[in-house]
Amino acid sequence: MDKPSRIFGRVREWEGLAAFATRSTEATAGAASLGVVSGRRRQGKSFLLQSMAEAAGGMYFAATEATETESLRLFTEALARHTREFIEAPFPDWNDAIARMFHSFRDRPGMVVIDEFPFLSKASPALPSIIQRELGPGGSGRPSSARLVLCGSAMSVMGGLLAGQAPLRGRASLELVVQPFRHRESAEFWGITDPRLAVLVNAVVGGTPAYRYEFTGGDAPATIDDFDAWVMRTALNPQTPLFREARYLLAEEAAIRDPALYHSVLAAIAGGNKTNGGIASFIGRKSDQITHPLNVLEDCALIAREPDLLRPGRAQYRIVEPLITFYEAIMRKRWAELEIHRAEQVWTSARQTFLTQVVGPHFEALCRAFALESGEALFPEQPSEVGSGTVNDPASRTQIEIDVVALSAQESNNPRRILSLGEVKWGEVIGHHHLQRLATARDLLRPKGYDTEATVLALYGGAGFTAELTAAAATDDRILLVDLNRLYS
Incomplete structure (x- = not known):
């Protein structure tokens, strides 16, 4: 058929x-x-x-x-x-x-x-x-x-x-x-050819098909310069269905009995508190008291528990639906103002929060999805797992956070191969010092039993790369630069 x-x-x-x-x-x-x-x-x-x-x-x-x-x-x-x-x-x-x-x-x-x-x-x-x-x-x-x-x-x-x-x-x-559209498919569905605009729109509405026509009346931003106005006339406009959609997504789940608690948990995650302890501290509860709401939200497919690929036993939580992240980070705290049509004032003061708390983490998730989908063309082989990870750096007494970790399938009696370590930056030009952080992490992982012989150091940039880094990548096939055009190609 x-x-x-x-x-x-x-x-x-x-x-x-x-x-x-x-x-x-x-x-x-x-x-x-x-x-x-x-x-x-x-x-x-x-x-x-x-x-x-x-x-x-x-x-x-x-x-x-x-x-x-x-x-x-x-x-x-x-x-x-x-x-x-x-x-x-x-x-x-x-x-x-x-x-x-x-x-x-x-x-x-x-x-x-x-x-x-x-x-x-x-x-x-x-x-x-x-x-x-x-x-x-x-x-x-x-x-x-x-x-x-x-x-x-x-x-x-x-x-x-x-x-x-x-x-x-x-x-x-x-x-x-039936999953939401992936980022490339979503951009095509919205009729967006500018990859920067595609990321911004995706950070608000994700890949949910209904938001394209039914919830926005077919209104799509024409250019990158139209994005701010588009947000104000759709997501922040109390006359559109999209305005209250994030609230309804939570209310429609029968397993959620205490909406206030669940909104607080989601607000904690949207604010960057991604661990069990961090979420508990944010909402003023003990860690064991939020286990149930976290499990319920995970069962409802509103959040995902993502393990730290480099530190077994540790995990972080991520909101799966971008519109909920947008609501919790931008709209919920200013709801009264938005209801009386003060979208312009709210957006003017919240736009920077949008870029750091919404777009930044969402761009990281897009890059991980890209690494998993296109891994065979980027790395020595197709990854079996892609996620994030943390590496302890005893010399500086700090932790190096790796945004994109690509691992091969585990083989018995052989060390796990790290196919790639990646750094993601949305609003910052990526330079040689970002590459050096990845190289340090790679060197620290080698004595821990990982195979890093062919590890690709990948840099995913929303604002581009320095000329020095671009020149280095041109002569070293173990340095990978992924810009917005490649992300959407």
């Missing part, structure tokens, strides 16, 4: 869904198949699945927040419309509904999409177990040609469907997570 032209990108996602929808009954031994599609809100999951159901001639049912009785009535009507079968009365419970659904697709191959599945499972907690039973031996899913897809945005709920001792664990033959 060809992907419709109205869907931007999502080639791999479409191919995965198409393969699932068209899988032969021989391949599944005549039984129904289960797929699970998840992803953070506003990523276009529903649009993608509606298009796939349409192309496959399948059934699409979007659940709503409703009681079990009303949901069953709506599902009965949707099934009757699609199959053109007469169903005398709404199903009394999900036992009958799921059994009838699989039976209806016994002789006709078909895709059945149940979107916003967490709404149904919240009102009917037994539903996953019912589906598991019907998919198993003796259930109505054997024989059946149904290709059932469960989709939802509540990441804590969807992640739990197939985890641990969950009823559906081991039942799904498709597990698809």
Whole structure:
């Protein structure tokens, strides 16, 4: 099935869904198949699945927040419309509904999409177990040609469907997570060709497709000079949906019971407090008191715990959704002013904070993503891990923070190869002293048991490089300079 032209990108996602929808009954031994599609809100999951159901001639049912009785009535009507079968009365419970659904697709191959599945499972907690039973031996899913897809945005709920001792664990033959667009794809989607402008816009809205049209009315900055005005007329404008979106992203997660605490945790991370102890100190709690909210935010895919690749046992937290970082660092403290349309005054005083607390860390994340995606062309081999790290420097009694660490796959009885150590600077011209810091870190890691023989010293610059450094890189293939054009090439 060809992907419709109205869907931007999502080639791999479409191919995965198409393969699932068209899988032969021989391949599944005549039984129904289960797929699970998840992803953070506003990523276009529903649009993608509606298009796939349409192309496959399948059934699409979007659940709503409703009681079990009303949901069953709506599902009965949707099934009757699609199959053109007469169903005398709404199903009394999900036992009958799921059994009838699989039976209806016994002789006709078909895709059945149940979107916003967490709404149904919240009102009917037994539903996953019912589906598991019907998919198993003796259930109505054997024989059946149904290709059932469960989709939802509540990441804590969807992640739990197939985890641990969950009823559906081991039942799904498709597990698809719809991610935000990567930085290059996002720039293309926004129609931005200036890489500097692309980074700035990405630092505000990330790669979430819905923010391009639905939340900004199709308003995109025309040039780098238009960026400040664009921020004020979209993200800082109380008349646009984007203005309150960061608050809603948190409020929509059912697992978050105390929004004030979670906003404080996010504010701590956005302010540069990335360790467990630093976050706890910022919000005035003990470290063990914030373990639960950190785990909840991680389960909701709003933050990520990123290990220090050079110091096992240590980790830092990073906010995954750029709009939340922007809200916590810029908007939350000045909310009252923004609500009375004082965007210009707020932005004038907060712009420097935006560059240091929002763009700087976001640019580092983009560079790590670039190193992982393009590593085979940059380093001696494709990295198995890319992250950040810290190296102790006993001579100066300091720590050297490495923004981009690229490691090879671990091999038994051999030291771990460090493919690259990288320094990232957004607003500072990178010079020879930055290169020397990386060289010092490389030399300190060698006696710790790492293989640094072919380590590439990479410098990622948003403001360019000195002539001396450029000349050095031209004659040494172990010095890599990555500017904005290369980042987006």
